[in-house]
Amino acid sequence: MERVRLTNERINSFKCPPGKSQAFLWDTETPCLAVRSTSSGAKSFIFESKLRRQTIRITIGDVRHWTLNSVWSGKGENKVEVQRGAREEATNLKMLVNQGIDPRQAKADQIAIAEAxxxxxxxxxxxxxxAQRRTEITVADAWSKYIIYQKARMDRGGEKCWGERHLLDHEKLAQSGGIKKQIGKGITEPGPLSSLMPMKLSGLTSDALAHWLQDETAKRPARAALAFRLFRAFLRWCATDIRYSSLVSLDAINAKTVRDEVPRTKPKNEDCLQREQLAAWFLEVRKLSSQTISAYLQALVLTGARREELAGLKWSDVDLQWKSLTIRDKVEGERIIPLTPYVESLLLDLKRRNETPPPEYRISMGKRIKNDLEHWKPAEWVFVGASKTGRMVEPSPAHKRVLQAAGLPSLTLHGLRRSFGTLAEWTETPVGVVAQIQGHKPSALAEKHYRRRPLDLLRSWHTKIEEWILEQAGIEPLKNDATRTLKTVTG
Incomplete structure (x- = not known):
């Protein structure tokens, strides 16, 4: 084993002899240090020693990158090692070996500690x-995730999932406005919740919510009350979601200062058809050019269904053999109610129209265009319309025209549902029967556990209600029970 005092000149002139793969030039000053030269011409400083009777060889580094001795800066106490030299590195490694420590393991431990x-x-x-990003999360960010979550539940179906109308309420209440109205002229107004959307979720204090309610109540109290209820449900959802639970406090929405600002809405006792108004209402409804909307409005009064329950009715929900309708409701998921004779006649007319193919050609923008009859198929919806989904568009404008023509006061579509329950009292139908047909939650203990009436029993009462309403409207059956007409009502 050749040993010399290593110098830069000796290192530069040292080469691996021909016929060998590597050669070593050992240092006399630091015996555990050597320069290794390979047949390819590569040179590196290496450290070699024995630990527990085993030889340890560690490559310190390329001689082009390592100096032989450390480079220092400053003097005395201010002296600082600028670059570690190979001799100093070998000395340190030897100190570890003398302590019984494997330098390779020590280096691996250091790397692991550094990585950790x-x-x-x-x-x-x-x-x-x-944490900083979460504090920047706005109400709009969480609201969009809330809507996505609820839509996914709607797609899966099951109990307590939203209906289309409930989803639409959320979208309208949070809309920023400024968009051209789909029906009528002008642009949409910002919803009551729109002013909350840009706020940080973590910044929803009781003071902020109280001021918001004050502003909205002054402009539209009923919508403000609805917005508050929906927003409270949204915050409760946030409190259960790991992404937002640390950002919201339910104490804010439940604070007395906030609850005191919630407008107290009065029951709409007047929002229903009176007995003496039925003839005028039915007369004008049956004059509507849209047979779909006409049938829809009449069915609302005669079934007591919620507006979106009926609007979402599909032909697969209509059983013409056993005379029943499957209604998707927001209380129990779905309920089955009787298909009464007059409502059946309305639906049969719509079914005939729906199953009649369009003509071979249509006129559009003054041009004669051929219809694609090869791919035509009947619509799945009972009440069809020109919307993207194929469902009926908003029927409220048509209903307002009916009320105006009939000389009747303002009446909402929900008021038509309310009318069914009110008018049913004239027939002395049991309250539980009406509630089961309309999909109301049972109120009494007996109704909850024992009084689930079969369809035939519901049918006898439901038909009685329908016949009474039609009688007051001046509509009587002809020979065919599925065809009825108007008669003149005097007195």
Missing amino acids: RATQEAARQNAEAE
């Missing part, structure tokens, strides 16, 4: 960044 520290630091920085 780096990982911890990265995690800390990420946590801080995430």
Whole structure:
């Protein structure tokens, strides 16, 4: 084993002899240090020693990158090692071996510790960044995720999932406005919740919510009350979601200062058809050019269904053999009610129209266009319309025209549902029967547990209600029970 005092000149002139793969030039000053030269011409400093009777050889580094001795800066106490030299590195490694420590394991431990520290630091920085990002989350950000979550539940179906109308309420109440109205002229107004959308979720204090309610109540109290209820449900959802639970406080929405600002809505006792108004109402409804909307409005009064329950009716929900309708409701998921004779006649007319193919050609923008009859198929919806989904568009404008022509006061579509329950009292139909037909929650203990009436029993009462309403409207059956007409009512 050749040993010399290593110098830069000797290192530069040292080469691996021909016929060998590598050669070593050992240092006399630091015996555990050597220069290794390979047949390819590569040179590196290496450390070699024995630990527990086993030879340890560690490559310190390329001689082009490592100096032989450390480079220092300053003097005395201010002396600082600027670059570690190979001799100093070998000396340190030898100290570890003398202590019974394998330098390779020590280096691996140092790397692991450094990586762990780096990982911890990265995690800390990420946590801080995430915490900062979370504080920037706005109400609109969480609201959009809330809507996506509820839509997914609607797609899956089941109990307590939203209906289309409930979803539409959320969308309208949060809309920013400024969009051209789909029906009528002008642009849409901002919804009551729109002013909350840009706010940070973590900034929803009781004071902020109280001021919001004050502003909205002054402009539209009924909508403000609805917006408050929907927003409270939204915050309760946020409190259960890991992404937002640390950002919201239910104490804010439940604070007395907020609850005191919620407008107290009065029951709409007048929002229903009176007995003496039925003839005028039915007369004008049956004059509507849209047979779909005409049938829809009449069916609302004669079934007591919610507007979206009926609007979402599909032909697969109509059983013409057993005379029943399957209604998707928001209380029990679905309910089955009788298909009464007059309502059946309305639906049969719509079914004939729906199953009649369009003509071979149509006129559009002054041009004669051929219809694609090959791919035509009947609509799945009972009440069809020109919307993207194929369902009937908003029937309220047509109903307002009916009320105006009949000289009747303002009446909402929900008022038609309310009318069914009110008018049914004239027939002395049991309250539980009416509630089961309309899909109301049972109120009494007996209704909850024992009084689930079969369809035939419901049919006898429901038909009685329908016949009484039609009688007051001046509509009587002809020979065919599925065809009825108007008669003149005097007195």
